[in-house]
Amino acid sequence: MTSTVGGRSPGLALPKSELLEMYRQMVLIRRFEEAAAEQYALGKIAGFLHLYIGEEAVAVGAIRAMDPRDHLVTHYRDHGYALALGLDPGRCMAELFGKSTGLVGGRGGSMHFADASKNFWGGYAIVSGHLPIAVGLGLASQYQDERRVAVAIFGDGATNAGPFHESMNLAALWKLPVLFLCENNQYGMGTAVEYASAVREMARKACAYDMPAERVDGQDVLAVYDATKAALEHCRSGNGPFFIEALTYRFRGHSMADPEMYRSKEEVEEYRRQRDPIVLFRTRLTQEGIAVATEFEEIDREIEEVVAAAVRFAEESPEPDPATVMEHVYAEPVRVS
């Protein structure tokens, strides 16, 4: 497994501004998600709300390693990816509020963020169902000789479903530039990996398709960055797909409705104390002499304001115009009735 602790990460050679930006994004995701949970409790957000708290290092490390032209499709726990892509927190929050200013105009909600201008083709809510779409994006890239990589984000639960295997096979068979990035947070909703998968290490599943794979410490943002960077290079150079398993942990329930009967409070506390990706990164940057406490505190303060402003923006935005409810069912006009 790749970890940067004790080793010298190529990611550490990034300019200080970028390293601090990674820290900033992780804090932004954390505070955004906390604010979303609050707004959910206040009844401003409805439906399913899956928080990314605890897993921030995976999205931030992976997105930082990607080229802006690369394609991205994710699972439904998609807020972190949208924010790491630099999408406006106000528009993200407005989507959760179901407002017209939301990323997708209030049509998608928490699970279906998207921004075509960033090649972010959506969050998908049928577990593993978006993996063949990533394969198709990789096919389009190869077909048009674009050297763009399609990155698919999914959880450990997805690796037990049929679409995962069909996608892995197709991508490997056709040597498509697809990066399969599995966030193994150890639970598919409330079912632990050991109750769901015959193989405990997700990365080992790649060998069935002769696909290179790597396990990485998903709480270590630099390790994720390094592994993703190398994997993307592999895919971009025409070597076919790559599989990364990022070991991570979700600090909150599966969704807001989750009473968390399936894991102990002690287990969660242990992760929060020992394996918080933000604390780990901050400590690392401090130890390396890259940044000092006041710099982190300034970022933390700025993010408080950004998130408060995002909530205000969502609050004050109008609901979607009812007259638009039938728009976008079809791209071409429909004349018959």
Add this chain to the structure above:
Amino acid sequence: MAREITYRDALREALREEMYRDERVFLMGEDIGHYGGSYAVTRGFLQEFGPKRVRDTPIAELGIVGAGIGAAIGGLRPVVEIMTINFSLLAMDQIVNHLAKLHYMFNGQFTAPVVIRTAAGFGQLGATHSQTFEGWYAHVPGLRVVMPAVPKDAKGFLKSAIRGNDPVIFIEHSLIYRNRGEVPDDEDFLLPLEGAEVRREGTDVTIVSWSRGYYLALGAAEELAREGIDCEVIDLRVLRPLDIDTVVRSVQKTNRLVVVEEGWRTLAMGAEIAAAVQERAFDYLDAPIARVGSLEVPMPYARNLERLVVPNKDRVVAAVRQVLYQKQPVTVG
């Protein structure tokens, strides 16, 4: 100018012309390349266009359809072949949960213009290879569901489907690939992906059908014409969006309606058509709407049993007599 060609050749022409016209158009499906297509629609295409554009796939329907969606988002024009409509059930999640919804769910930001070609049909193939599910797909907003009966429509619809920006479920029928009909020579001959067509004008009863059912309707109309019963025959052609206006206009003239479909009648297209017609033309109806469909059983293999199950011309004739309150001949299947 027009030529008379088969339904299969109409499809082949549409695919070839669009592939020559647009480099982004490619075909993907099981056994479409080296084997030549299970119904020979793409025979010779691999040799003509090469493996990049004529892609044999693993037997993985949902993977193929999902890859088609991604390829379309990525800027290509995939034509995905699902060998028969029975196997499309394996791709139902991709079709219903993704293909039909992306444009709306993501607020019109992008489209996934995938054409899924597949074939209904039967012929002593047993329970899992003899079905037709057009109604299942027509149920879903966001899809266009096309089921052409004649070569001209097969070609015009397929070309429009490939050039258009909406996902299209394009359903062929294994028993009409050899049917012949006139097709315009124009390489830009396109048909809008909507609208029913009155193919035989009549005054006494309206018979609505599509795909192979259209031929049953026409056969029944010709037989009844010999007795002086004048049937209007409508080929529905497109099941979603549904052109109910054309059916209603016809019923306002004939006051009687028979719907002929190949599948089970329960919750099927005929049920939808009957409901829509009574909503709009209740006062024009002089008889309850009749529906002809399959018997409600899994398809049996034995020839005599299969013949009992699927609709035939005689059952259409009997349905027309029923809505005319005529006495039925003694033996009707």
